[in-house]
Structure formats: structure tokens, C-alpha cells
Amino acid sequence: MARPVFLLPFALLLLASTMASADVVEHSFHVQNLTVRRLCHEQVITAVNGSLPGPTIRVREGDTLVVHVFNKSPYNLTIHWHGVFQLLSGWADGPVYATQCAIRPGHSYTYKFTITGQEGTLWWHAHVQWLRATVYGALIIRPRAGHKYPFPKPTRREWWNANVIDVENEGLASGGAPNISDAYTINGQPGDLYPCSQKHTHKIKVVQGKTYLLRIINAALNNQFFFKIAKHKMKVIAVDASYTEPYVTDVVVIAPGQTTDILLTADQSLGSYYMAAHPYASAAGAAFDNTTTTGIVVYDGATSSTPEMPVLPAFNDTPTAHKFFSNLTALPMDHTGPQCHFKSMSICS
Known part of the structure; x- marks a missing residue:
């Protein structure tokens, strides 16, 4: 059985993927302006690593993700990891002035958190003004090594x-x-x-x-x-x-x-x-x-x-x-462990 992935901004994305198991997955995001041609016109946008959409991150459930963000754009920005639980790492979630200060132009910041209790598709995007229109990409979470999908394995994936x-x-x-x-x-x-x-x-x-x-x-x-x-x-x-x-x-x-x-x-x-x-x-x-x-x-x-x-x-x-x-109904899951709620705050100068 096969498998694809899509991203809508509206944007939709597709890709095939293979990934070895890893405890720590590390990426570098270079955020800067980029000139693209769409609808018969050239337009300057802000993008990550010179691509639209930005890079796709692939991890396994349980991996620790480390992303170094270098802001070479003229805008303040943060990166939000949309939908990630952020257990014991709320400060890494990315909403500007909620969990962190903005990454100023010419500065950098490193996000580090563990993917816990999630499998499937999430995404990341800028969390300042409307920069998320062009600063975004997919976050693909595969099952832990040795674990299987709860459905027959597809031939390939795209997004x-x-x-x-x-x-x-x-x-x-x-x-x-x-x-x-x-x-x-x-x-x-x-x-x-x-x-x-x-x-x-x-x-x-x-x-x-x-x-x-x-x-x-x-x-x-x-x-x-x-x-x-x-x-x-x-x-x-x-x-x-x-x-x-x-x-x-x-x-x-x-x-x-x-x-x-x-x-x-x-x-x-x-x-x-x-x-x-x-x-x-x-x-x-x-x-x-x-x-x-x-x-x-x-x-x-x-x-x-x-x-x-x-x-x-x-x-x-x-x-x-x-x-x-x-018609969307959650697949039953084991919730025998403790259920906790975490809050975090940041102070910016």
C-alpha cells in the first residue's frame, strides 16, 4: 500500500519519505527573503532555507527535535510547532510574547523538545503577523521503531x-x-x-x-x-x-x-x-x-x-x-498514565 502527504496555505504539499530511527533529530532554519515568480509576477517573500514550502521535518514518536533558527529576514519572528503537545517544554512552543520573545533580525534561537504521545501529521509555521503565509512546512511523526501503523502499511507517503x-x-x-x-x-x-x-x-x-x-x-x-x-x-x-x-x-x-x-x-x-x-x-x-x-x-x-x-x-x-x-471519531487509546496540565509564561524586555 502507498502513502503521500499534502500541505494547504492555502498551500498543499506532497512528498515521499524514508527515515531511519533516531533519538535526536537536528535541523537548521535560515529565514531570509526570497524572490519567487507566481501568477506572471515576481514577488519578494520570506522563506526558510530558500524554499516554499519550507523543509519537511521527519521524526519518530519519542525523538527529541532540535531546530536552530537563524533570522536573516528584516522581521521579528518565532517558529510555532503547531499541535505538538510540548509536555514539560511549553517554552519551546513558539507563540511570540506568549511563550518566548521574538527572534530579532540578525539573531538566532534554538528550539529543543521531545515528541511524546503523537503520531501522524503536524506542521510548523512563523508566529508573528502573517509571516506564516510563506514561512511554514510539514512535521511528520512516524511510529517508534518496531511499532506499526494501526492500518495496513501504504506503499509510499506524500503531502x-x-x-x-x-x-x-x-x-x-x-x-x-x-x-x-x-x-x-x-x-x-x-x-x-x-x-x-x-x-x-x-x-x-x-x-x-x-x-x-x-x-x-x-x-x-x-x-x-x-x-x-x-x-x-x-x-x-x-x-x-x-x-x-x-x-x-x-x-x-x-x-x-x-x-x-x-x-x-x-x-x-x-x-x-x-x-x-x-x-x-x-x-x-x-x-x-x-x-x-x-x-x-x-x-x-x-x-x-x-x-x-x-x-x-x-x-x-x-x-x-x-x-x-x-463522522470523525477518535481511535480508542490507552490513557492509564497520569494526566497533567502545564502552563508557562515569558517576560520580554
């Missing part, structure tokens, strides 16, 4: 992200809502429904009959999303690094900051199929970008290059969203 400072500051100065985005992305690419984007549309290749683990991360600033793959069912098996009772669906609904792990079986005819996402927006009168971002699932051996498009729910389809969330 995607469904996805700024000036925009936020303009909104704060005017007292009005910030401008809506110009595009959503899958793994940093808007998809071929946007101008100047077809050549870079994100694609994943699958083999007929194989099963893949897709890790979906909604790294969008504010939007929930509907996500579908044309003619394919998806089996939800985890949310926010917590296993769920398997739930088969043709649409995934995912909120900002949330992660969802799904199993996708390549059980259709050889061909190409769009995976597509657009917003779920139930608030009347609220402005939002109503465009659709796409990637393409391509079967090995397919001769047709024209993908089939899924029919996405209406933007305000609350019954579909409610049905999806109502």
Missing part, C-alpha cells in the same frame, strides 16, 4: 499544503478587512486554472492498485477548504496527529491549521485526475477568494493528458461540512 505582512498592516491601518488573496496553492503552486501556472502544476504519480497515504495540511491564513480527487474515494485515518476510526468519504473538509491523513487507493482507469480545493465559507457577506487550486494525480502508463475535474461542493455547503466533521 500537500493548501495556503504578507504589507497586506495585514494595510488592513490594520484602515480598520477594514485585509485584501483577499490572489490564489491558493498546492505545495506552493497555484495550479493550471491560474495564469502562468500550468507548467508548474503539482503532480503525483501513482500505480494502479497501490494505496497511498496523503498528508493534508491546511496552511491557509483564514480559509477552510473542501478537497476532492476526481472519481476517487478517500479514507480518513488521522486528524492533527491523532488516529481516527477509518471514515470513507469523497470530500475532505479542513480548517486553517488543521491536518488530515487519508488513504487513497489508485483504483480507477489509467488516466489523469485533478485533485482540487476551494474555500468553504459559510459567513454571509464575508469577502473571500473563490478560486480553485489544483494538482494532478497521474496514473503510471496513462496515455491521456487531459485530467478529469471533480465536482466540488458549493462554497456555503454547510451540510456537507457538518457531515464530514460529524
